[in-house]
Amino acid sequence: MHMSPDEIIFWQLGFIKLNATIVYTWGLMLLLSVSSIWITRKLSGEIERSRWQNLLEIIVTAITQQIEDVGLHHPKKYIGFLGTLFLFVAIASLCTILPGYEAPTGSLSTTAALALCVFVAVPLFGIQEQGLAGYLKSYLSPTIIMLPFNLISEVSRTLALAVRLFGNMMSGAMIMGILLAITPFVFPVVMTALGLLTGMVQAYIFFILATVYIAAATRTGKAQPLQSQH
Template sequence: MNSPLDSTVLFQIGPVPITQAIVTTWAIMAILVIGAFVLTRRLDLRPTRRQAALELMVATLDTQITETTGAAPAPYRGFIGTLFVFILVANWSSLVPGVDPPTAQLETDAALAVLVFLSVIWFGIRAGGVGGWLKTFAAPNPVMIPLNILQSLTRVFSMFVRLFGNVMSGVFVIGIVASLAGLLVPIPLMALDLLTGLVQAYIFAVLAMVFITSAVEDGARTQPNIDLAPSPTKKDS
């Protein structure tokens, strides 16, 4: 059995090695995009069961964002929702025989963490400007600047490590058990891995949302004109 820390390179595009995780990611992207396109082709004012289920999912996500951050969900829905769906599908892709989940590779989780780190900066600057975002590092006083910078790095790093560790360990344990006890014994562990994948996707999305909201709120405090409270009349389109 190969080390879970190693990436299997399938082919090279120039200097870029294309690993199995990347190909799996492309496949997941294709499935998600095509599935989303197919599912959202015929949306009507009188929803079908399919449309009602999709709307329930989006409404639940919006509610989760609003309850977690207290902010209007529209600006964050696409990023947070896509993170959750992608990580969930990636985690559950381990159920397909012969497929290793992309989130079991360091590069994928690191890329997700980097995106969360950059999105925190992006939303923070958009809420309070560059000055407002930089001032968040001096809160509550300038002495905290080094610690805040360190915190902004370590919390993202912890997300990345948490996701990688959980998914990778699950895949590794199932692989070990399957190699030792055949096909049926790993099934409970695979079911547990489903739950783990769901929980990890949820945790990753919620933490990303919390980090983004924290940056937005801190930036907004330096810009008193910005209202973070969700407006009931604001359109979430």
């Protein structure tokens, strides 16, 4: 039994190896890209539109709305990063219904990579919004004494992001493996359904936390409400 899909290695050449995490990630990338290209190849700007376009529009507008609700006033600027986080984690969880599939998010390497991306993206967006000085000053708020705590918070929340997602996804897969060994009928199906729900919740949590971090980093000196302006 594998703790992580990293352990399933298809090909290796020294340091370079092609494990299941990378392969399934490529698979997900291919699925998302091809379906996006296929659906958006004949987009309609009119009132009438296809069902798939309607589905994508619902997803995109829902993400945009969530970003705005958290307090980012220009959601289109952040949707590329935050939306992809949500979609990748959500699709990776949804695909667990496919037999033989290992969710890449069940690998700590993947979740660490995503958390690292958030870890880098937050200061980038913050600096872009407030400037370097303004962003750095945010570490000193409300007082300089808080600087170490802010720095610890910055690292720890990134670690928490990675471990939380990895723990949830890995535990789901582990429970499924154990249940399949103990009660091979019915119960694993229920657990799989529960795992889908857990995966969606985790995707939402990962996405919303990243959004909150970026929102906190991009907020200027004046406090801004988190509520969206409908």
